[in-house]
Amino acid sequence: MGRYPFTDCINLYLPVEDGHTSAETLASTQRRLVQIGRIFHQLKAEGKVSTDNPRKIMPQDIDAFVGYRKKCKIKNTTILKDLGYLSKMLTYYDNEAVSKFKAKFPAHMPKKYQKCASSMEEPVVQRILDRAKEIPVSNWKMMEAYGLVSLAICTGFRPKELRMLFAKNVLLSKNFAEILAVYVKGEDSYGVERWVTVHLDGVEILRKYLDAGLGLRSLKKERMRYFLLF
Numbered sequence: 001m002g003r004y005p006f007t008d009c010i011n012l013y014l015p016v017e018d019g020h021t022s023a024e025t026l027a028s029t030q031r032r033l034v035q036i037g038r039i040f041h042q043l044k045a046e047g048k049v050s051t052d053n054p055r056k057i058m059p060q061d062i063d064a065f066v067g068y069r070k071k072c073k074i075k076n077t078t079i080l081k082d083l084g085y086l087s088k089m090l091t092y093y094d095n096e097a098v099s100k101f102k103a104k105f106p107a108h109m110p111k112k113y114q115k116c117a118s119s120m121e122e123p124v125v126q127r128i129l130d131r132a133k134e135i136p137v138s139n140w141k142m143m144e145a146y147g148l149v150s151l152a153i154c155t156g157f158r159p160k161e162l163r164m165l166f167a168k169n170v171l172l173s174k175n176f177a178e179i180l181a182v183y184v185k186g187e188d189s190y191g192v193e194r195w196v197t198v199h200l201d202g203v204e205i206l207r208k209y210l211d212a213g214l215g216l217r218s219l220k221k222e223r224m225r226y227f228l229l230f
Contacts, residue, residue, distance in 0.1 A: 005053035006037035013089050022188070032085045036065075043068060055093045062086070062101035063108055076110035125153055132205045137212045147209035154202025158185050167210060177203045 010033045017026060040052040040061075048068070049061040062083075069079045087098035102109055120128075132146035152162060157179075164183035171178040177198035184191040198206055 004037070004041060005051075005055075006040050007034070009054040009089065009093065010034065010037060013092050016092065029085060032082065033089060036082055036086055039065060039068065054090050055095060057090060057095060057097045059097050059101040059104050062097050063105050066101075066108060066110065070110070076112055079110045080112055120153075128153065129201050129205065133208075135208070137208055140212055143209055143212040147205060147212075150202050150205045151198070151209075154199035154205075155179065155196050157181065157196065160185055167213065170206070170210065172203070172207060172210070175200060175203060177206050 010030065014026065014030055014033075017029065021029075037052070040049060040057075043049040043061075043064060044052040049064050050056075050058055051061065065086075066079060066083070069082065083098055090097055128146065129150055132143075132150045135142045135146055137143065148162065151157065157165070161181045161184055165179055165181065169180035169182065178195050179198065180193065180195050182193045184193060187193075
């Protein structure tokens with residue numbers, strides 16, 4: 001190990017994960033571990049942890065790390081994510097310090113409070129849909145904005161699914177519409193492509209969006225950014 005053993009261990013650990021996780025997740029893991037490593041280097045220099053070597057980190061050191069993050073006013077959810085990244089890497093080096101910390105200092109574990117966002121009230125939803133139906137097909141920016149929200153309301157598609165829908169995967173008739181979601185949340189594991197029926201209130205809006213998008217593509221004035229790629 002060199003002067004910064006935490007950094008050395010990151011460089012040995014990350015290649016092991018390559019191929020087993022997405023490039024985005026791997027990049028995020030690296031960023032978080034580098035940040036955690038800097039904190040451990042600092043705490044080691046200040047004598048607040050016994051070591052910054054992931055192979056030798058002890059439950060007391062994890063406790064000191066958590067306490068430091070709390071004093072810095074870091075959100076509990078962020079600290080819990082840090083512990084998750086840290087646990088995975090330390091476990092790779094046969095170090096169970098994180099799980100031992102949780103067992104030894106249960107009261108020191110950050111608490112996670114889940115607060116569900118309130119749903120839009122029905123009058124608000126109806127105003128959005130009514131306004132979407134009034135927008136002229138020629139006004140692409142407004143049609144795109146209202147079309148996105150309306151489709152989310154009328155299908156329940158998740159953000160990623162909305163971004164990756166294709167116009168060719170739309171079945172549309174006078175009072176009925178279905179869309180095939182190919183790129184779904186969890187597509188690399190539990191997610192499967194599926195047909196989703198558009199609520200009747202959104203069928204007319206969807207038709208207007210398709211008409212606006214096709215007209216825009218022929219004019220080639222702007223780039224369609226959000227959903228139903230042509």
